[in-house]
Amino acid sequence: MHAPTALIADDEPLLADYLKTKLGMFWPELDIVAVARNGLEAASALREHEPDVAFLDIKMPGLSGLDVAKGADGCHCVFVTAFDQYAVEAFERDAIDYLLKPYSDERLQRTISKLRDKLATPSRSDLNGNLLDSLRAALGGNGAGQRLTWIRAGHGSEVKLIAVDEVCYFHAADKYTTVMTRDGEYLIRTSLKELTEQLDPDQFWQVHRATLVNVREIAEASRDFAGKVMLRLKSRPEKVAVSRAYAHLFKQM
Secondary structure (H helix, E strand, O other): OOOOOEEEOOOOOOHHHHHHHHHHHHOOOOOEEEEEHHHHHHHHHHHHHHOOEEEEEEEOOOOOOHHHOOOOOOOOOEEEOOOOHHHHOOOOOOOEEEEEOOOOHHHHHHHHHHHHHHOOOOOOOOOOOOHHHHHHHOOOOOOOOOOOOOEHHHHHEEEEEEEEEEEEEEEEEEEEEEEEEOOOEEEEOOOOHHHHOOOOEEEEEEEEEEEEEEEHHEEEEEEEEOOOEEEEOOOOOEEEEEHHOOOHHHHHO
């Protein structure tokens, strides 16, 4: 009997490496035949290697994990997703499994146990297309529209998982966005436009073309000598500038 094979697809290389390392610890006989950085690479790797298992991030450039899974006939797909209760409810069946980021070692081991059982059976069921469609509907396509609960940010050689409630503000510059928390600063590749679409608009206000602020972190809004609105934050020492286009948000009621 051949050793089981697997594909990992995640556009965050550090997270892909993390999963690969954990699989090596908990499922040493599993052969990782490919690590894809986007949906197109994942689809190509599926056709080339025909792995037994595919660990797919849902939101990836090129093709979403859902799109990749549509072509994964005979392959057991596990979705590795940052989306919460909607994905959880949609995937609570035996056909496929999910790992909700950030996942624990125990949760990963349960997934591995389920996959071992499926691979031990003579017949392997194809992916349930209706289940994928229901997940797509629950997530609004590729996940757009659902509220973010966690931010994955690079910090040196590690990936930091930041609860959205801990973010003081986001500031965009060049190709990156800086996540400002009370404890530090972290870079992400998500644009401010994408963040605006996924964050709760009642909690995060755009105050500048390059800045989104957590309103729960605003201690005071004041005007300087030039009439420019400045925000003093509860958990950060610097002040945040408000552009004229958004100054109306801080007029007295």
